Amino acid sequence: MGLKVFIVEDQFIEANDLKLILESAGHSVCGIAKSVDAALDLLATVRPDIVLLDIFLKGPKTGIDLAPVLSRAKIPFIYISANSDPATLDAAKTTKPDGFLVKPFKKQDILVALDIAIYRYQSATGQALLHVQPPETAGQRKPKEFNEIIGSSDKLLQALELVSQVAPLDTTVLILGETGVGKEGIAKAIHQISRRKHKPLIKVNCAAIPPGLIESELFGHEKGAFSGASDRRIGKFEQAQGGSIFLDEIGEMPLETQTKLLRVIQEKELERIGGRSTIKLDIRIIAATNRNLYKEVGAGKFRIDLYYRINVFAITLPPLRERVDDIQELADYFLKKHARLSQNLPKKIEPGALAKLQKYPWPGNIRELENVIERQIILTPSNAISCFDLPEGPTGLDVNFPDPMKTDNQKHLILSALAKSNGKVSGKGGAAEILNMPAPTLVSKMKKLGISWRFVSG
Numbered sequence: 001m002g003l004k005v006f007i008v009e010d011q012f013i014e015a016n017d018l019k020l021i022l023e024s025a026g027h028s029v030c031g032i033a034k035s036v037d038a039a040l041d042l043l044a045t046v047r048p049d050i051v052l053l054d055i056f057l058k059g060p061k062t063g064i065d066l067a068p069v070l071s072r073a074k075i076p077f078i079y080i081s082a083n084s085d086p087a088t089l090d091a092a093k094t095t096k097p098d099g100f101l102v103k104p105f106k107k108q109d110i111l112v113a114l115d116i117a118i119y120r121y122q123s124a125t126g127q128a129l130l131h132v133q134p135p136e137t138a139g140q141r142k143p144k145e146f147n148e149i150i151g152s153s154d155k156l157l158q159a160l161e162l163v164s165q166v167a168p169l170d171t172t173v174l175i176l177g178e179t180g181v182g183k184e185g186i187a188k189a190i191h192q193i194s195r196r197k198h199k200p201l202i203k204v205n206c207a208a209i210p211p212g213l214i215e216s217e218l219f220g221h222e223k224g225a226f227s228g229a230s231d232r233r234i235g236k237f238e239q240a241q242g243g244s245i246f247l248d249e250i251g252e253m254p255l256e257t258q259t260k261l262l263r264v265i266q267e268k269e270l271e272r273i274g275g276r277s278t279i280k281l282d283i284r285i286i287a288a289t290n291r292n293l294y295k296e297v298g299a300g301k302f303r304i305d306l307y308y309r310i311n312v313f314a315i316t317l318p319p320l321r322e323r324v325d326d327i328q329e330l331a332d333y334f335l336k337k338h339a340r341l342s343q344n345l346p347k348k349i350e351p352g353a354l355a356k357l358q359k360y361p362w363p364g365n366i367r368e369l370e371n372v373i374e375r376q377i378i379l380t381p382s383n384a385i386s387c388f389d390l391p392e393g394p395t396g397l398d399v400n401f402p403d404p405m406k407t408d409n410q411k412h413l414i415l416s417a418l419a420k421s422n423g424k425v426s427g428k429g430g431a432a433e434i435l436n437m438p439a440p441t442l443v444s445k446m447k448k449l450g451i452s453w454r455f456v457s458g
């Protein structure tokens, strides 16, 4: 059974397009209004399940003026707007919408936004609209696409159910969860289940790229785009052509880059830095963060329009302390994995030691569990592990201290910065400034990585 949708939109063609999209998906449209006053008149006679609400309308009042009326009547609503001016978006945000779509949008964006809005609304109010089934997990078995994701707790299966629903579509997915919960594994699974699986999945760790280089990393540059750009560089978005891009730690992206990213996502095209031609993109975006992006929006660190673009379909992965049922399976998996790597027989964990693992709060989640097990294997000469040496309180282990240079491609990043600074290491415009690190640290990293002084001009 479909939803009863009410449309508030002053453009006839757009309202009609929306109607066709909704009806083709089995929903019904119980009214269309061009102004707030017309909407109020009609809403006195019909009770929709949800309202699609344009911001700028005919007459003096805006969709933002109608929002509190809808909230009081307990009718969920999604803003649909072409307007991304910050003051309007901020005002819209304070009305707590159930979704936000930025025009232009695709049919699938609308349908997914409706499902999510209703699902969120039902979870928040407990008021069932009956049309959307929350994922069922009782007694359910894990699909084989998730063989590499260990665990079978209800909370994990609920998240995997959402993954199965969204993966085959081209919808943007936002994966949320604390550090080490397995967000990257989920991004890989989404790509693998999608029609894009034979094309690349390109990962970008937004926290690991120095702010001065992030744009050329993402969007590429032409030869001569800036001093030191001696070759054309194809950015990560282009490398992902036909496939998916995984924007990890998206909450760390500098505001200026967010503006460009929003454009790329909206227009589905980009220009390399210094380039004149426009390159059409066919990519699926998967983003992840361990931050509360909504709070970042409030603090002015994340653009609200990008937030809604990215947050089309969010999947939250539970922390390990809420998946106690999975700890034994995960521990056995890591025991076998490390036995295989060291060509030994796996050790067993005694019940008392397992109980200790199950009581620990795991601030670093699965990554921390794997580290603890690996360490204990080394420290235990016998075949059975009878005890784990775990810190009493939260360990601080793996808690957000992103080291901008902790990447496999340090050398590449340093060389790119040197190319951009024309070989200058310290001072204004120098590589150290671009990389946002003290010059002596950079010099010592260069020595370690064998980057020759020959390269450096001053």
Ligand SMILES: Nc1ncnc2c1ncn2[C@@H]1O[C@H](COP(=O)(O)OP(=O)(O)OP(=O)(O)O)[C@@H](O)[C@H]1O
Binding pocket: 148, 149, 150, 151, 177, 178, 179, 180, 181, 182, 183, 184, 185, 186, 248, 289, 290, 366, 367, 370
């Ligand atoms: N369900 C799982 N089964 C097996 N291994 C897992 C599972 N989830 C995570 N891991 C392992 O735990 C480690 C951390 O996972 P991952 O890097 O995906 O976490 P993350 O949420 O992306 O962390 P961060 O926010 O720090 O980037 C990886 O080594 C991964 O292989």
